[in-house]
Amino acid sequence: MPTSLPVVNLAEAKFECIYGRGCDGICCQNGRPGVYPDEVQRIDANLSKFLPGLRPEGRKVIEKGGFLSGRRKDGLPMLRVVGGWCVFFNQGCVLHKVGAAEGDKYQYKPAACSLFPLAKTAGGDWYVRQKGVEGEEWNLFCLDPQTSPLPAAVSLQDEIQLAARYTAEDAAALQ
Numbered sequence: 001m002p003t004s005l006p007v008v009n010l011a012e013a014k015f016e017c018i019y020g021r022g023c024d025g026i027c028c029q030n031g032r033p034g035v036y037p038d039e040v041q042r043i044d045a046n047l048s049k050f051l052p053g054l055r056p057e058g059r060k061v062i063e064k065g066g067f068l069s070g071r072r073k074d075g076l077p078m079l080r081v082v083g084g085w086c087v088f089f090n091q092g093c094v095l096h097k098v099g100a101a102e103g104d105k106y107q108y109k110p111a112a113c114s115l116f117p118l119a120k121t122a123g124g125d126w127y128v129r130q131k132g133v134e135g136e137e138w139n140l141f142c143l144d145p146q147t148s149p150l151p152a153a154v155s156l157q158d159e160i161q162l163a164a165r166y167t168a169e170d171a172a173a174l175q
């Protein structure tokens with residue numbers, strides 16, 4: 001479905017996720033996304049669905065001390081990491097897998113993960129994270145536009161739709 005969401009560098013940005021085709025999910029390795037209060041509540045309320053699919057060490061850590069670390073990012077609590085990976089990672093994101101099985105892959109994932117590689121500039125504009133753009137600090141293969149000719153406008157349609165939805169929800173909340 002086309003969207004009119006403005007994404008400042010969409011015309012030139014390239015992005016191709018190669019998870020399972022040479023990438024083991026590096027964005028979930030020490031990714032430590034910040035999570036909003038409603039996301040924490042949603043994960044907490046559905047935790048029993050996720051626990052069976054986790055790595056044993058991830059499950060143990062969560063059962064002992066919860067899924068949030070003591071660290072914060074942009075004022076938000078961050079997901080914990082165990083063994084170098086997000087506690088919810090087990091050959092893919094367990095929050096994603098359970099959500100997808102229920103019909104909405106985004107319903108349990110933190111927004112930061114669902115939107116990746118979309119983000120907002122300091123001025124509040126949506127953009128595609130790319131090497132050399134907005135001081136990108138994460139040296140990931142997939143953020144280098146030289147590694148794939150796939151236009152982000154094609155590969156990121158779901159993420160752009162989601163960003164449009166969040167933008168509309170934010171606007172509605174302000175009215």
Ligand code: SF4
Nearest residue numbers: 028086088089093113
């Ligand atoms: S919540 Fe899921 S997508 Fe986000 S870092 Fe953890 S495993 Fe990866």
